[in-house]
Amino acid sequence: TQLLEQSPQFLSIQEGENLTVYCNSSSVFSSLQWYRQEPGEGPVLLVTVVTGGEVKKLKRLTFQFGDARKDSSLHITAAQPGDTGLYLCAGPLQGAQKLVFGQGTRLTINP
Amino acid sequence: NAGVMQNPRHLVRRRGQEARLRCSPMKGHSHVYWYRQLPEEGLKFMVYLQKENIIDESGMPKERFSAEFPKEGPSILRIQQVVRGDSAAYFCASSPIIGELFFGEGSRLTVL
Numbered sequence: 001t002q003l004l005e006q007s008p009q010f011l012s013i014q015e016g017e018n019l020t021v022y023c024n025s026s027s028v029f030s031s032l033q034w035y036r037q038e039p040g041e042g043p044v045l046l047v048t049v050v051t052g053g054e055v056k057k058l059k060r061l062t063f064q065f066g067d068a069r070k071d072s073s074l075h076i077t078a079a080q081p082g083d084t085g086l087y088l089c090a091g092p093l094q095g096a097q098k099l100v101f102g103q104g105t106r107l108t109i110n111p
Numbered sequence: 112n113a114g115v116m117q118n119p120r121h122l123v124r125r126r127g128q129e130a131r132l133r134c135s136p137m138k139g140h141s142h143v144y145w146y147r148q149l150p151e152e153g154l155k156f157m158v159y160l161q162k163e164n165i166i167d168e169s170g171m172p173k174e175r176f177s178a179e180f181p182k183e184g185p186s187i188l189r190i191q192q193v194v195r196g197d198s199a200a201y202f203c204a205s206s207p208i209i210g211e212l213f214f215g216e217g218s219r220l221t222v223l
Contacts, residue, residue, distance in 0.1 A: 006153075033211065042115075042202050042214030043154070088153055090212075098144065098167055099212060103153040 003027060004089055004102035012108040016078055021105040023089030024071045030092060032072045033099070034063055037086040079109045115205050116185075117215035125223050130190040130197070132218045136205030143186045144204045144212060145178060154202060160186060193222045 005024045013019055023032065031050045035043035047056050049065035049072060056063045060083075062075040076083055086106050090099040116135040124130050136143050141161055146154040156170040160180035171178065175193075180186040190197055200219045204212035 035214075040216070042204075042216050043212075044214070045211055048211060090154075096167060096169075098156050098159050098170075100156060101146075101154040106151070 002103060003093070003100050004091060006087075006089060006102035006105050008105060009103065010106050010108075012110065013079060015080060015109055015111050018075065018077050019079055019107070020073055020075045021087055021107070022071065022073050023102055025091070026070065027094070028069050030069070030094070032065060032069075032089055032091045034072070034074055035088040035090060035101075037088060037104075038084075043086075043088055076107075079107075081109045081111050083107060084109050115203055115213055115215035117201075117203050117218050119218060120216065121219050121221070123221045123223060124193050126194055127192050130193050130220055132188040132190075132201050132203075132220070133185040134188070134203030134205075134215060135185040136203075137207075137213055140205035140207050140213070142206040142208070143180050144206070145186075145188050146202045146204065148200045148202060148217070157188070157201075190220070193220070195222045198222045 007022050033048045034046045037043040047063045052067045052069045054065045060077045064073045086104045088101050088104045090101045093100050115137055118133050143160045145157040148154050158171050158178045159167040163182050175191045177189045198221050200217045202214050202217045204214045206212050
């Protein structure tokens with residue numbers, strides 16, 4: 001069973017559209033992180049959200065942490081082909097010194 | 112400031128051979144993590160090490176897999192007697208503190 005469930009698993013949209021991807025859990029996390037991974041490369045950290053209800057913006061990307069700290073969302077405005085990649089959410093496992101990852105959302109932005 | 116360095120980037124082994132994957136963390140980082148990624152999947156935790164200590168190896172298969180992070184030199188992930196199911200991308204990440212991870216570009220193991 002997956003501690004962090006990401007949806008959708010695959011998303012293919014046209015350039016200029018908006019989209020939201022989700023990261024959900026039945027467990028409370030002290031923080032959640034979002035990474036982007038491009039083919040043949042390692043994941044790169046985009047953002048860490050720490051406070052319930054927190055919203056962080058990174059240019060056209062908006063990250064939100066749920067009030068109960070069990071879920072997070074990533075909204076992309078006016079998607080561009082450069083946004084294509086695998087988006088992974090991750091959180092520290094309570095009582096353990098490691099991050100667990102969701103299975104990812106594979107995003108394709110078509111020109 | 113160099114990032115996390117992994118080598119080799121690609122490794123091909125025949126069944127039964129040994130695979131050694133190396134990871135040099137970012138300068139100043141004392142925490143090293145190894146993750147495995149299968150095609151179209153997320154990252155699965157394998158092991159967390161600090162210098163000369165294995166802190167958490169709960170994600171490591173009980174047999175054939177071992178990891179170390181010696182006082183000097185890179186962290187090594189060693190897979191003995193490889194099988195086809197070991198084919199995957201293996202990522203190393205380092206961190207100055209527990210939390211945000213900086214990943215290398217991965218080592219892609221193919222077992223023939």
